[in-house]
Amino acid sequence: MSETKQISENAVEVRNVFKNYGDVEALRDLTLQFPKGQLTSLLGPSGCGKTTLLKIIAGLIPATSGEVLVNGKPVTGPGPDRAFVFQDFALLPWATVLRNVAFGLELRGVPKPQREEIAVKYIKDVGLSGFEQSYPHELSGGMRQRVGLARALSVDAQVLLMDEPFSAVDEQTRRKFQEDLLSLVQNENKTFLFVTHSIEEAVYVSDQIAILLPRPSRVSEIIRPTGFRNKDKDSIRRDAEYLDIVDKIWASLRTYVE
């Protein structure tokens, strides 16, 4: 099955992207493919430019040179084909959960009854039914990120860009999120780009892991776990291949830890 997935086309292609901030070279000649329908992690130590790369793909910041293709079309700015999930959730504190989830659709000009109907469905999908009229400050960190996720899902974009989405939630919630993310990748026919600095998390959720090394950033390695992807969620963490990959990645990253 993974064979057929790999020969399928790429949802996102990054070609020879450079990014400079003044004299500082943040990304150098970065080329990377993100296969359709799969989850690709960008993993690396802090300061390796993984968030920069994600924001370039999102069209939030321009690349200095090189190009990014989403479904074959070059990126010039944010588009309806991509939705972003933010590290700090980026919820509107003055708006209810319902309005927050519907906000992406609101900006696209979807009339209120329709967008709220869609929002209610996704609020239910992420398990927040009953909290439609709550405000973000009344929710826990984990619940807030569910709101952020529901907002991204509700605009029905083909590509979901997730910037360390679970880094601000506690460890137990994080594990639950990771399991839910696996089901999401399986059930939704979407492409996920996932930035993380947790090795275990990357190996646990990814079809493909791109390891980025800093100063200047480049892709040092691409790893495709194959053996345990179709296994039961609970047994992955005890799988020999899983443990091997975690060890291998740690071995290559440890020299970059200050």
Add this chain to the structure above:
Amino acid sequence: MKLFGYELPQMSSLILWGLLWEIVGRLEVTFFIPALSDIFVTLLEISTTKVFLTALSETGYAFLLGTVSAIVIGIPLGILMGKNRLVDELLLPWVNIFLSAPLTALVPVLMVLFGFGLQAIVITTALFAIWIIVLNARAGVMQINRSLVEMAHSFGATPKDAFFKIYFWAALPEILGGVRIGFIRAVKGVIIGQLLISIVGFGALFELYSSNFLMKHFWAVLIVLFSLAFILAEILAYLEKRVSYYASRRAA
């Protein structure tokens, strides 16, 4: 802002406004705005006159006395309020009232009680400055990181040690913030006091210049006052920034 790739300093646009002022003055648009260069010439002339120097020293004296008393009374009071709940509950309502009250209205009372002289101005200045100093010192003490205090106790610090080595330093950023705003308020207080009690300091000078329509003189004095106030505020902001690095980290 950037110009030709060069970052312009923050307050540099004031030069542009100064030029505009000069042009408006040269065109003689209105009697009330003489050319900036003329004002500076006048400034040089009057800066050595006795009336000006007296006004400056009287103002400086009132300001210094007022702010020093506000600090000497305000900081210990604030720390006391931060540490003692009963004192805090008794005094906080009053501090809040006087913080937002239009203290200008009290100047006539001070005038009849303390005479039309420096004393009333010193008290006006102190009254303008003290409340925010009290409130910030209180806030500083109240939000001291508990684990810092516990750390001191666990290492066997005496109360005196704890006060001078922990409380004071931990509250310093807030205290300095209060002193800075207190000083800015005091500048306004000292001028308001002098305007209303218009026989001392710059108050007298304003009367003199405005009743004789000496616009250049008037503006020259204003520029001196505004620049002194601004420089004072900047120096205090700089000092505050030097200690606020740990305040901002704590607030996070």
Add this chain to the structure above:
Amino acid sequence: MLSRSNLLKLLSAFFVFGAWEVAGRIPVSFAFPTFLESMTALSILIWDGTLFTAYGETLRPLVVGILISGFLGIGIGLFIGLNRKLDWLVSPIFVVMQTAPLAALIPLLVMAYGIGLTSKVFVVCIMAMPVIALNTGGAVRNTPASIKEMGLSFLGTRSDIVLKIVLPAASPVIFAGLRLGISAGFIGAILAELKITPTGVGDIITYSRSIADYPSMYAAIFSIIVLAVVFLNLLEKLERILFGGLNRGYASE
């Protein structure tokens, strides 16, 4: 049953007014009436309607001045916050105005605009506007980057982002800045009445001082301080009701 904090507030008020009464009875100065004398004078001023007529006059420049500085200050603040060039050009003027003792401009305003309403409105404006404009500018500039990025990434237009994200995010601090502006405006309005021409409450203060009717003078001053404090506290309460859950950042003087 009174709560502890309210009981202490009452006790504290009792102490202070009691001390005022005692000091007035000693007396500490011929110009220091007792608390009860002052309150009697206040009730007379209220009873014969003098105080209401006076406030009608005092509040006019304040209201007009605050309306003008509110509209202009928030408007200018928005532009400052949204546009770096304007920020560079305009902010320094307000920064200087905020630290400067602007009261010193009053003699000049009187020369230029006479002793009427215009001058008084001007005084209120120069006192109130800088703090309103600078807080608005700061609040707009400090909108969290991530919610602006969120708006962009979900395809918000520039006006969407300003109207639906930046403005609501900034409104608590804008409102607080407005409150500080009103507080400064009170100072301006009273200063104008004491310095330019005695009208309204300023007239009561000045006149009763000149005939040595100190209880009335204290009563008038007491009333304006109470009025300002009560009004500003109500605004603060309103602020908490309106923006309770999202107090980010503080307005600064």
